[in-house]
Amino acid sequence: MKEEVEDLEIYKKKIIPGKEIEILIKIGELPSRTPVHIPIFINKSQKPGPTLLLLGGLHGDEINGVEIIRRIKEDNLHIPNNGTIITIPVLNIFGFNNFSREVPDGKDVNRSFPGTKSGSLASRMAYNLMKEILPHVDFGIDFHTGGASRTNYPQIRCDMKDPMNRQMALAFNAPFTLQSSTIKKSLRSESSKMGKNIIVFEGGESLRYDEFVIKTAVDGYRRFIGKMGLVEEFEIVDEEPSIIIDKTRWVRASGAGLFRPYVYSGKQIEKGELLGEINGPYGHFKIKIVSPIDGFVIGLNNNPVVNPGDALLHLGVV
Numbered sequence: 001m002k003e004e005v006e007d008l009e010i011y012k013k014k015i016i017p018g019k020e021i022e023i024l025i026k027i028g029e030l031p032s033r034t035p036v037h038i039p040i041f042i043n044k045s046q047k048p049g050p051t052l053l054l055l056g057g058l059h060g061d062e063i064n065g066v067e068i069i070r071r072i073k074e075d076n077l078h079i080p081n082n083g084t085i086i087t088i089p090v091l092n093i094f095g096f097n098n099f100s101r102e103v104p105d106g107k108d109v110n111r112s113f114p115g116t117k118s119g120s121l122a123s124r125m126a127y128n129l130m131k132e133i134l135p136h137v138d139f140g141i142d143f144h145t146g147g148a149s150r151t152n153y154p155q156i157r158c159d160m161k162d163p164m165n166r167q168m169a170l171a172f173n174a175p176f177t178l179q180s181s182t183i184k185k186s187l188r189s190e191s192s193k194m195g196k197n198i199i200v201f202e203g204g205e206s207l208r209y210d211e212f213v214i215k216t217a218v219d220g221y222r223r224f225i226g227k228m229g230l231v232e233e234f235e236i237v238d239e240e241p242s243i244i245i246d247k248t249r250w251v252r253a254s255g256a257g258l259f260r261p262y263v264y265s266g267k268q269i270e271k272g273e274l275l276g277e278i279n280g281p282y283g284h285f286k287i288k289i290v291s292p293i294d295g296f297v298i299g300l301n302n303n304p305v306v307n308p309g310d311a312l313l314h315l316g317v318v
Contacts, residue, residue: 008044008084011132017046020079025128027093028121036094038125040133041078041087049083049229053133053140053198056088058110058187060095060102064204065143068217077221080230086133091125099207101147111183113190130190139168139197141224142187143217145204149303150311153266153296154203154216158188160244164197170242171227172220174201175266176298176316177242205302245298245316253278253306255287261313265300275313278306293317 008015011023021044024037054072056065069089072078078087090096094103102108107122115126146152156172157180158165169177180200182189191198201217204210226233253259261276263269269291278287289312299314306312 006048008042008136010040010042010086010136015042015044015084017044019044025132027125027128038088038091038093038128041073041089042084043079043087044084045080045082047082049080050138051084051086051136052080052225052228052230053137054078054085054087055091055129055140055142055187057090057092057096058142059108059144059147059206060090060092060098060100061206062101062143062145062147063207064145064210064213064217065201066090066096067209068143068201068214068221071214071218072221075218077218077225077231080225081232083230084136085225085230086137088129088133091129094121101206110187111185113185113187126187126190129187130194134191134194134196137196139164139228140191140199141168141172141221142198142200144200144202145206145208145210145213146202146299147206149205150299150301150314151205151208151210151265152202152299152314154201154213154220155245155298156199156201156220156242158197158199159192162192162197165199168197168199168224168228172199172201172224173239173242174203174220175216175240175242176245176296178245178248178298178316243296243316243318245296245318247317248298249293249295249315249317250311251275251289251292251313251315253287253308253310253312255285256307257281257285257287258304259289259301259306259310259312260304261300263297263300263313265297267297268295269297269315270294289313291315
């Protein structure tokens, strides 16, 4: 932990200890010339400590992450006793306003890092985060959900071979913790090159609130800020240890039709267990889906209409 409170300046604005600072960053404009801003909230304690980044809405349709951060703010859990917490509830403001994962030009912000100052909208968002925010951060949590009608059971994803990542993941203590290598041009990948540790929370489905996921994430965040030294530790009763997932495997549709799952997200399953069926819409056939491994259901496709090769279930192996 830092021994003294250091001066902090973000976007040329001096951050005053003990006071919440809101900064509106112009990231672009609509074709109508209406400016688009990203709100950033900064809370700096009068005591020294680490700097934590909370990020939501990197994909604009992943609403659970936005709600998780909103509840964190509502409960004043974004105000540290030690150090600093930088909160960005919605990064991809374009996607958020258009119910879309991407920005209007179709680019994925989380495949656009480190970005450029004069590039595409996605590239500019990435550039601003890398240039103005991440240099001040020690570590962070990036909140996501499943996409394309797929739900994820609450889980932390990070490269567990990194000692700090492991410490952060175990402090959060989600139901599952997945060993996950970084992806090229992603926030995690580029942050790690700067020596910044970012873990990803995944839970629920895009464009849907999931109360269990939201509560699980807020509880995990409470544990995290206590164990990582930003606040006094909260009392935890009967806490179950996170299940560490070393490998994952997708079960895909072998034919087209209507998928009917027989298991639920989070369930422990055995090799050979019946996971569901694909039925013909006119009743002409039935394809049984059985588990190829022992493990857990960590992700589930909620869209009944499937094509050959579509992802049906995401299985995790301990």
